Amino acid sequence: MTIKNRFLTSYIGGIVIASISILAILCIVFYVTTGTVPTPKTWYQTFTKQRSLSPEEELAYVELRNIAKTNPDQLLEKGLATDLQKMEKKSLGVVIRHDESILYYSKGLVEKSLVVHFPVFDTNNIETKGTIDNAGRMYRYIKFDFYYSDLSKGSILVLKKENNLLEFFTKWGITISIVIILVSITAMLFLNQLLHRTIIKPLENLGQFMSELRGESLQSKTPALPANTAKEVQQLTANFESMRTTLLASIQEQQNLENNRKELVASISHDLKTPITSIIGYIEGLQEGIADTPAKQEKYLQTIHSKSIALNRLIEELFLYSKLDAEAVPFYFERIQLEKFLVHMSEEFQLDNRDVQFQISVREDIYASIDRMQMNRAINNLFENSLKFKKTDEPLCITLEVTANADMLEIHVMDNGQGIAESQLPYVFDHFYRGEAARTFTTGGSGLGLAIVKQIVEKHQGHVEIQSKLQYGTKVTIILARA
Known part of the structure; x- marks a missing residue:
């Protein structure tokens, strides 16, 4: 049964039930008053002869x-x-x-x-x-x-x-009953038409729109509703429009993910093929006797070793990036004093890179809720980036500065390196982006360092920003909640 017929049935049922209820009350009153069971004959006698x-x-x-x-x-x-x-x-x-x-x-x-x-x-x-x-x-x-x-x-x-009321009902009772019935039917038809216009028709239009909604038609907006449409139908239409928008966004996101997957596969293939091709070339050189002196053989072996290390680092970073992207890396947060944390990181980095200078400016009372190991990895990636792109004519100096207000804090990692061109800044956090004209291992980078930094910071419910200018260094800002 359609909604329209259900409404119509409910109206008729309401009129019938109300009529039966009134008649039953009148019968009970008549029986209590006269002591006889009311029938059409007794009703007639009561109103005409039994005064x-x-x-x-x-x-x-x-x-x-x-x-x-x-x-x-x-x-x-x-x-x-x-x-x-x-x-x-x-x-x-x-x-x-x-x-x-x-x-x-x-x-x-x-x-x-x-x-x-x-x-x-x-x-x-x-x-x-x-x-x-x-x-x-x-x-x-x-x-x-x-x-x-x-x-x-x-x-x-x-x-x-007779009194006026009784005379009125005796004379006009049948006419009044007919008028009431006609008015009830008219009101019922009016309400039915009103409901058809404000509920049924909008639902039919929405249903037709939904049945035609597929593929590219998802771009079409939900039909506009009349101003007097029922609130529930407006809410349903708004919810459907929200669902359509979400579905469209989901499809778009799925397409973006598919494009990213293709790009990722192409990037992985390129970045893995380059060192492997180099390693194969040097091994064949050893096998064919091209390296005919101990010095050449040593050079070939060192190159194979460095390429293997770079390849292993790439695989490790790719594995970590994939696990972070799939949310398969567990995070264990603890309240940490940032001053001790950053000092320890800088000292640890200087053990292998003694030429790097650090300047640290952070108050002792600033704490953050972070995963020590993962945040260490993120900031260390920033140190590695600064080291890879340092200037050749002056030593690398990295400045660590922390500013904070009542709720948030900012960790600034600044260097005096080569800097990054302004046109490249929007892409530096994309995976496998290195900003080089040719994708080589000249700098030893995998293109995943900053992408991993971004993922780790976002897992801390924060975000990362970057500012840079060629030949004037780079500034990376990590924004976190204060603990």
Whole structure:
């Protein structure tokens, strides 16, 4: 069943349930009041014939009935009008009939209507009470039928005007019921149309858009909704648009990853092939006797050894980069005093590189939550980069400076090396980027050092920035949360 039909069914069901509930309440009230089970017949009798009389009506009725029984011809006399007027002062109406004509009727009553609606003559006076319509006004009555002395039929009616509410319902009840039903149906159709416009139609449009959404059509935006669309449908459409945007971004990211994978494979192939080709060439030279002196043989072996070390370093860095990229490297964070950490790193680096000078500026009260081993690797990669690209005419000087505020800290690693061209700065953290026109091992780099630095810093919920200018050195800034 469609949503539209479900709404329509719910409306009809609501009207039926409300109607049954009201009818049940009325039946219970009727049963409690009258002690009889309500049926259409009893309902009709209640509203038309079973009206109880007031004491004034009873008294007037008894007086007229006694006259009709003892001296019915007295009712034909005009002198009785004075007594009848006394009864009328009590808001009662009196009608006297002789055969089919009306002898007397109280002021306010309409004779023609009385003739038309006068109750049927009943010799036994079984049905004496009821309700009568007089020119559109409802009156309850008590009746007594008798015979005049000439055996002509006679009747007396004592009437009391019904209250306005009861008269209204008695006269207009069916019309009101029909109007209520028509209004309910109209309201139901209006609400159904409103729901179709604000819920069903937008959902149908969204469903059609979803069924057509594939491939390049993902670029299409979700159809705009009318201003009066239901809030839930707007939220659903917004969620779908968010999902479409996320899916599109995911596809784009997947394409980027695929391009990166192809680039990575090409880079690995190139960087592995270069040292391996060199090693094979020198080994063949030894095998073919090209190195015919001990000095040449020693030179060949040293070259093979250095190329093998470079190749092994490349494989290790590639393995580490892959593990970091796959989040397969565990990180163990601890609160560390940066001054001692950086001093220890600089001293350790100077053991193998005594010509490198360090200047360290950091306060003793600055701490950071870091993985000691991985951060050591990252900063050491920066030291190695500075060493590879140092100037040939002056010693390398590396400056370590830490600045901090209440929440964050910055570790600045600055050198006086060759620097990096401004056009190359956006790419230095990409894997296998070395900024050289030809990809060689002239500097001994793998192109993964700064990419590994970036990954390690990001695993610390931080980020890294670089500033550089040719012949004026390089400044790398690691930004971390303060512990």
